[in-house]
Amino acid sequence: MDLKGRGALITGASKGLGAALAEELARAGARVAIVARGAGELEQVARRIRAAGFEAHAIPGDVGDKRAVHGIAGAAAALVGPIELLVHAASTLGPTPLRLLLDTECEDLEAVLQTNLVGPFRLTKIVAGAMALRGSGLVVHVSSDAAVAAYPRWGAYSVSKAALDHLNRMWAAELSSEGVRFFSVDPGEMDTQMHAAAMPEADRSALAPPRDVARRIARMVADAERIENGARLQIGEAA
Amino acid sequence: MKPATWPRDDALRERLLHLDLASGTLRDARIADLPALLREGDVLVVNDAATLPASLQGRTDQGAPIEARLVGELPGGAFRAVLFGQGDWRTPTEHRPPPPALGPGDRLSFGELSAAVLRSSPVSPRLVELRFEQPRDQLWPLLYRLGRPVQYSYAKAPVEAWHVQVPYASQPWAAEMPSAGRPLRWEVLLEARRRGVAVASITHAAGLSSTGDPILDAALPLPERFAVPAATADAVARAHAAGGRVLAVGTTVVRALEGAALRNGGRLAASAGETDLVVGPGYRPAVVDGLLTGVHEKGASHYALLHAFAPAGLLERAHEHSERGGYLTHEFGDSWLLL
Numbered sequence: 001m002d003l004k005g006r007g008a009l010i011t012g013a014s015k016g017l018g019a020a021l022a023e024e025l026a027r028a029g030a031r032v033a034i035v036a037r038g039a040g041e042l043e044q045v046a047r048r049i050r051a052a053g054f055e056a057h058a059i060p061g062d063v064g065d066k067r068a069v070h071g072i073a074g075a076a077a078a079l080v081g082p083i084e085l086l087v088h089a090a091s092t093l094g095p096t097p098l099r100l101l102l103d104t105e106c107e108d109l110e111a112v113l114q115t116n117l118v119g120p121f122r123l124t125k126i127v128a129g130a131m132a133l134r135g136s137g138l139v140v141h142v143s144s145d146a147a148v149a150a151y152p153r154w155g156a157y158s159v160s161k162a163a164l165d166h167l168n169r170m171w172a173a174e175l176s177s178e179g180v181r182f183f184s185v186d187p188g189e190m191d192t193q194m195h196a197a198a199m200p201e202a203d204r205s206a207l208a209p210p211r212d213v214a215r216r217i218a219r220m221v222a223d224a225e226r227i228e229n230g231a232r233l234q235i236g237e238a239a
Numbered sequence: 240m241k242p243a244t245w246p247r248d249d250a251l252r253e254r255l256l257h258l259d260l261a262s263g264t265l266r267d268a269r270i271a272d273l274p275a276l277l278r279e280g281d282v283l284v285v286n287d288a289a290t291l292p293a294s295l296q297g298r299t300d301q302g303a304p305i306e307a308r309l310v311g312e313l314p315g316g317a318f319r320a321v322l323f324g325q326g327d328w329r330t331p332t333e334h335r336p337p338p339p340a341l342g343p344g345d346r347l348s349f350g351e352l353s354a355a356v357l358r359s360s361p362v363s364p365r366l367v368e369l370r371f372e373q374p375r376d377q378l379w380p381l382l383y384r385l386g387r388p389v390q391y392s393y394a395k396a397p398v399e400a401w402h403v404q405v406p407y408a409s410q411p412w413a414a415e416m417p418s419a420g421r422p423l424r425w426e427v428l429l430e431a432r433r434r435g436v437a438v439a440s441i442t443h444a445a446g447l448s449s450t451g452d453p454i455l456d457a458a459l460p461l462p463e464r465f466a467v468p469a470a471t472a473d474a475v476a477r478a479h480a481a482g483g484r485v486l487a488v489g490t491t492v493v494r495a496l497e498g499a500a501l502r503n504g505g506r507l508a509a510s511a512g513e514t515d516l517v518v519g520p521g522y523r524p525a526v527v528d529g530l531l532t533g534v535h536e537k538g539a540s541h542y543a544l545l546h547a548f549a550p551a552g553l554l555e556r557a558h559e560h561s562e563r564g565g566y567l568t569h570e571f572g573d574s575w576l577l578l
Contacts, residue, residue: 057376058376058380059379059380060380061380066401067399067400070383070400070401070404071292071380071383071384071400072383073289074289074291074292074379074383074400074411075379075380075382075383077289077409077410077411078312078375078379078410078411079375079376079379081410082409082410083409126404126408129405129406129407129408129425130287130407130408130409130440132407132425132428133285133287133407133409133428133438133439133440134440134470135470177429178429178432
C-alpha cells in the first residue's frame, strides 16, 4: 500500500509501539490522525512528527467509550480525508500487577474487552464501510503472543487478544471480496511502559525498541497486498 | 402519514414501495428485496457523507442562549450555520424563537469553542457565516465532543451519532443524515454487487431539512458542496454504455450527479465544487434514471423533485397507496423506489 497522501488513523499512539508506528507511517507519507486518552502526551507525539516535516493531528479520546468513537472517526476523516489505513494499537492490560483469573473482577475483564476488542470492532465498523465502498483499505490489529499462549495471570488481556485475532479473521472473511484487507501482528516483547507494568523484573536490554518493531510493521503495511487477507503475523525475536 | 419516531430493529424488513416507471404500477416490497429489483449492469450511487455533530448549544456575548446548526464548512475554513433562539429539540423548528439580532464581529461561545459572526445572509438573519477561533486541529475534536446531531422533535428520544450515520459514512460533510441510504445494510449492498450491480459513491453536503424561518425554508436547498470521484463517473459511463440504469440513493445524489454533469455540458465527469441546482417538475435528468428515496408528504421540496422522474399521476397514486397502507415518513421512515 502506497501511503503517500493517504489518511491513516492510529489508536494508542501516545506512547510505545503506537507512537512509533505513527511516526513511521507519517514518514512514509501518510496523513496521520493519532488517538489516545492522554491529550498531553498525544500532542507531544503529533508535534514531534510535524517538527520532522510530516503531517499529524492529535485526537484525544478513549476507544473503549461508545460515545467517543464516532467523534474519533469523524474528526480524523475531517482532518486527513477518507481513512484508508486504520491501526488498532490501543490496548490495556487491566489492573497491574496482573492477577490470577480467580482474583480478576468481572468488571475488570469487561473493561479490558471494551478497550481491546469492542472498541476496535466499533471503530472498524464505522470506518470499513467506506473502505468496502471504495474497494480498498487496510486495517491492522496489534496482537500479542498472549493471544496464542496461556500465561498464568495474563487472563483478561490474553482472551481479549485471542478474540481480536479472530475478529481480524472474521472481518477478512466477510470483506476480502470487497477489497478491504486485514492483518493482525504479534509485535513480540518490546521495551515499553506496558511491558514494564506487566513484567517489572524483565531485563530491558533483551527487549526490542518499539521503533524497530514499528519499522517492520510499516514495511508489512507497504507490502499488504502480498499478505494473505486475515493473516496473523509475527515480528519474532528482538530486532 | 405518520413519521417513524425511532430507528427500527431490522432495516431489511422496512417497507419499500416500487413505483415501476415503465409499467406505471405500484408494488409493495421490503428493503431486502431491493437487489432483486435491480438488473445486472445497473449502478447504485450512494452519498457517503458522514453526519456532522451539527447542533451546538451556546450563548451570545450578552448571555442569550443560542443554538447553531452547522450547515457545512466553506472553502477557507469558515462554517455556514443557521441560528436558533432559546429552546431545544422538543420544540418543532418552526416554533423555535429566532436568535437575537447578530452582526459581523459578534461572538458566540459553545463551551470551550468560540466563534465570531463573519456575515449574515440578506435572505434571513438566521443564516450566518461563523469563524471558529480554534485552529482546525483543535476544532474538529471539540466539535465532536460538544456538538450533537441535529435533533428531530418527532423522535421519541434524543438521537445519537450512531442513529444518523449511513453504513458507509466517510467524511463528515452532511448537516443532516443523507437518510435514503440509512436502511441500506451491507447485506443489501453485497447482494446487489453479487448480482452484477455496481455500487459507487459521491460525497454531498446534505443540508438542513428545516430552518424555522419560512423565507429561508423557501430558499432551501442552499448551495451544497459535492465531490464526484473518477471511479463513479466511470461506473456511470460503463452502465449507460451497456444499457444499465443509474439509481440515485437520495435526492442529494441526484443533485451531485446532475449538478456535476451540468458543469460539464451534460456529461458526467469527476468533479468537485458547490451546486445550486434545484431539481423539480420539468427537469430532464441527464445522468440519473431512477431514485431510491424516503416517503415524502406532498408539498415537501423532496416530493417536488420526484416529478423529474415520475409522472404526477403515478406519484399521486403512490402517495394515496402509502397513506392507506401505513407507510412511515421522515428520516427513520420507509422508502420509495422510482425505477
